[in-house]
Amino acid sequence: MARISLTPPRTLFFRAMEWYSKRTYGKVLDPGKAMAHNRRVLWSYLRFEQSVAKYGKLDADLKALAEMASAAAIGCSWCMDFGHWESRRRGMDPRKLRDVPLWRESDAYTALERDVMAYAEAMTANPPEVDDELAARLLGRLGEAAYVELTMMVAVENLRSRFNSAMGLTSQGFKESCDLRDAPAGKSRPTV
Structure with missing residues (x-):
């Protein structure tokens, strides 16, 4: 509430x-x-x-995964809900969105996507726990401009998620409209 x-x-x-x-x-x-x-x-x-x-240097799907991994680490259901809807609207793979909270156990992600989500979680930890090896891998794969954007987007998502969580804001039902559209007729999908 x-x-x-x-x-x-x-x-x-x-x-x-x-x-x-x-x-x-x-x-x-x-x-x-x-x-x-x-x-x-x-x-x-x-x-x-x-x-x-x-901003436009970071791939939109990587950006979405970073934001959602950060929101999941903070526990912001509003951000997870809206992020899912916004990314599905753009055409992102629904399985990748659905599996964000369990990304370590899922086989839906590439090595780069896993590094991006690990980085988002490491940045979101208090204090941040980013290690040099992970940062170097991302910098090497993304380049400096996209790496800076990734870092800023995780920081921005921390601002959003922490504000929303502190205000007690929860899901507004955006994701459910995706699930209804994506599910085969007569079947419902599990929610995140």
Whole structure:
């Protein structure tokens, strides 16, 4: 249960954010509702996310796996839910998304994807536990620009997941709409 009201003052700015969110995602995102209690926080965050969305050196699937591995390590069900939906919308393999919490036991991932998720978990640990060998492997496979972007995206996901978890925000049901679309007729899929 959210620790803050998800019915912020209906300012013009909030109504504009609400319209955009409904148009883009089909519903108003709970983190936006929570942040709308402080206009400057919401405005700064939206500008920040617009800048982050323009990064382009890291493969989108690697980025998604890093973000979801970080969210899973923190335990942010909102981020896992939204990340699954967003990645499925882009066409990512549903098995890779579903197996993120159990990536070590899954055979769905390449060696590079495993390194990316290990790096995300190591960065998310408190204090961070990134070792030189893993960093060198990633740097060698990704190059400097993509490695910097990977590192920043894990840090960004830590910000998102920690904010959402601290606010008590949980799944909004995004993933379920993917499961309904992806499942064969008459069958439902297990959820993460």
